[in-house]
Each structure stands twice: as C-alpha cells, then as structure tokens.
C-alpha cells in the first residue's frame with residue numbers, strides 16, 4: 001500500500017512537470033513486471049563456469065515474452081558451451097525495412113557471497129535500492145526491455161520494421177555469443193544496446209544529465225618478450241633480458257599518444273564541461289575548440305577520468321621474468337594493455353609501441369582476446385531526437401549528450417559488422433551507488449518508472 005501511494009505521488013508530479021504529455025502515461029503493469037523479472041533474473045547465478053544459469057535466464061525471459069504475445073517460434077534460445085543467447089523477433093509491417101535490434105546481456109560478473117553484505121544472488125530492496133549482482137549491469141535493463149516490448153504489444157502497437165531483442169550470454173567474458181548474434185543480425189538498421197552509460201544523479205538524488213554512447217575504445221593486449229641465454233648470476237653480462245625489458249617499459253610508460261578529437265568527443269566535452277571543476281571544464285572547452293591546445297592537453301592527461309577520452313592510452317599491467325634467484329634471466333615478459341581511440345587498427349598501435357620501445361630485442365605479440373577494432377557510430381539525428389525525447393518524458397529538461405565509453409560492450413561486435421550501435425541504458429544512479437562489477441551492486445527502484453516510459457517511447461520512435 002505504501003508503495004502505491006508513493007507511485008501515485010510520482011505520477012502526479014510527472015504530469016505536472018511535463019504538462020500531462022501523452023507518452024508519460026502509466027505503464028504500471030509493465031513497471032511491476034520489469035521489477036519482478038529483474039528480481040527473478042538476479043536470483044539466477046548466470047556466471048561463466050560450472051552451474052552457469054544463463055540458459056535459465058533466457059528461459060525466464062522467453063516464457064514472459066511468449067505469455068506476452070510473442071510467437072513461441074519467434075523466440076529462440078541457442079546454447080553455446082555453458083551459456084546461451086536469445087533472439088526474440090517481432091515482425092514489422094514493412095518487410096523491406098531493416099530491423100531495429102535491442103541488445104543486452106544475461107550474464108554477470110562473478111560475485112563471492114562471503115565478500116558481500118547481502119547474498120549477491122538474493123535480490124533485496126532496501127531504502128529504495130534493489131541490491132544484487134546484475135541489478136545495475138544489467139538484469140534490470142533486460143527486464144525493462146522485455147516488459148516494454150510486452151507492454152507495446154498489449155497497447156496494440158504495430159511496428160513498421162522488425163524489432164529484434166538480442167540477448168547475449170557471455171558479454172562479461174569471451175563475447176562468443178555476441179559475435180554470433182552480430183553475424184546473424186548483420187542486416188540490422190541499428191542496435192540499441194540498453195547496457196552502459198545512462199544518467200547521473202547528484203549526491204542528493206537530483207538528475208543532472210544523461211549520456212548515451214556512440215563509440216567505444218578498442219581493447220588490446222600486447223605481450224612483450226625479451227630472451228637471453230642466461231647463466232650463473234655470479235657471472236653477469238650484457239644484455240640482461242630483465243634490464244632490456246625494463247628499459248623498454250620505461251620508454252613506453254613515458255610515451256603519450258597524440259591527442260585526438262572526434263565529432264562525438266567534441267559534443268561530449270562541450271556539454272560535459274559545465275559539470276566539471278572550473279579547471280577541468282575550461283580544459284574540456286579549450287580541447288573541444290583546439291585538440292592541439294597544450295595547456296588543455298596537460299590538464300586532461302593528468303586526470304584519470306579524462307585521459308582516456310582524448311586519445312589512445314597504453315599501460316603496463318603485468319610483468320614476469322627470470323626462473324631462479326641465482327640465475328641470469330632467460331626470459332622476461334610484460335603485458336601492455338591499450339585502450340585505442342576509435343579509428344585505429346590494433347596493428348597500427350602495436351607498431352607505434354615497437355617504435356617507442358626502440359629495441360629490436362623486444363618482441364611484440366598481439367595477444368588480445370575477445371576484442372575487435374570498431375569505428376564510432378554516426379551521430380544520427382533520428383537517434384538523438386528519439387533518445388532526448390524519451391529521457392525528457394521522465395526527466396524533463398535534463399541535459400542529454402553523447403559520450404565515448406572506455407570499456408568494451410556488445411556494441412563492439414555490431415559496429416564491427418558496420419551496424420550503427422548506441423549504448424542507451426536509461427538507468428540513473430549516484431556516483432556513490434555505482435558498484436557494477438563490484439560489491440553490493442545496486443540500482444534505485446525509482447528508476448523503473450521513468451525507464452519504462454523511456455523504453456516504450458524510444459522503441460516506438462525508432463521502429464514506426
């Protein structure tokens with residue numbers, strides 16, 4: 001009862017602010033279903049390895065979709081190793097139009113119950129927050145998408161183009177299922193990935209801004225190896241494999257890749273500057289105007305939150321060498337992890353690093369796994385308008401702008417198939433509640449209602 005009263009209040013407030021906009025109509029049944037499905041999905045331990053319950057998550061969503069009007073044959077679950085992927089197709093009225101793909105993932109990062117305050121696989125709502133592994137990344141988003149599609153069917157909506165829900169089963173690990181999904185759906189008009197980015201709440205819980213992602217940096221790992229004949233440590237000689245590798249690592253550590261600006265990051269810096277400290281904000285504006293501005297570059301490179309947005313970064317992450325305390329090393333290896341600015345193949349960055357290492361004895365090998373290089377997706381006006389409109393239904397007047405994600409998501413595989421892909425999760429969260437992949441992961445329950453309104457609006461606008 002108390003919850004219903006609270007919901008009514010939100011509704012009245014919303015209608016007042018948005019002048020009773022038609023699309024902010026109630027989706028109470030869908031809201032309730034989304035929360036219920038999210039809780040059921042969180043209770044399933046869909047973690048890579050023995051006992052992986054991704055197939056059960058897929059079965060849960062399939063049964064909801066079929067009960068909600070999808071043809072049984074149009075919802076397929078394909079097992080892959082210990083996981084699975086799901087494709088649900090809603091046929092549009094115009095078969096000539098390419099499908100709108102809504103993408104998400106059903107797997108979650110491992111969570112050790114002993115480290116958590118609450119059991120990670122028992123969903124709990126406390127103080128307006130839904131706790132559990134996958135609550136923010138991304139079982140609530142999945143549940144919202146499933147429930148929004150069911151709601152649209154219930155309301156009698158008829159899409160012009162096919163709407164395809166594509167849920168992968170190993171986004172957090174090898175992304176094998178995503179690669180298969182992207183190939184199978186390579187004729188898509190675009191992909192809306194309801195994972196990642198989203199809205200920012202200030203410490204008091206007031207919505208500040210919303211970002212959607214149109215690009216991701218390319219993940220790469222390069223293994224550096226130096227070998228030497230070795231010998232007794234009482235009889236040292238040059239070169240020494242460890243010293244050679246160390247010298248190369250120091251040179252790479254001091255190297256800065258040329259700063260870059262894209263259409264997307266220019267839009268980001270211009271809009272995001274006002275939410276930063278005066279110094280960082282000024283640097284963002286200056287960099288957006290001139291990506292060669294030295295002072296701006298120095299400020300943005302000194303800040304871990306911004307250095308990745310102005311170019312490629314590479315950093316040493318692992319080192320290994322020698323075989324005995326009293327022997328000269330025969331082998332030394334290191335891993336350099338790179339986050340590559342969109343538009344550069346991995347091989348080009350490896351070549352640049354080889355040049356910086358400046359020692360032919362250091363052998364480079366691209367050991368990247370589960371990553372493909374992708375370009376930025378275009379800033380399409382239809383997408384920008386649809387996202388902005390959908391957000392403003394729930395959060396009137398909030399700034400909406402694009403960003404480039406630092407990490408890799410399923411979008412990478414779709415972009416690799418040349419399908420424009422956008423990260424568009426509607427969830428708003430405070431910095432102090434951001435625990436995706438971490439302990440005590442949670443998401444505000446108050447997000448459900450505006451997120452449902454958003455998805456219903458967004459999916460309609462881009463499929464009608």
Ligand SMILES: [Zn+2]
Pocket residue numbers: 105137138171195196
């Ligand atoms: Zn995710």
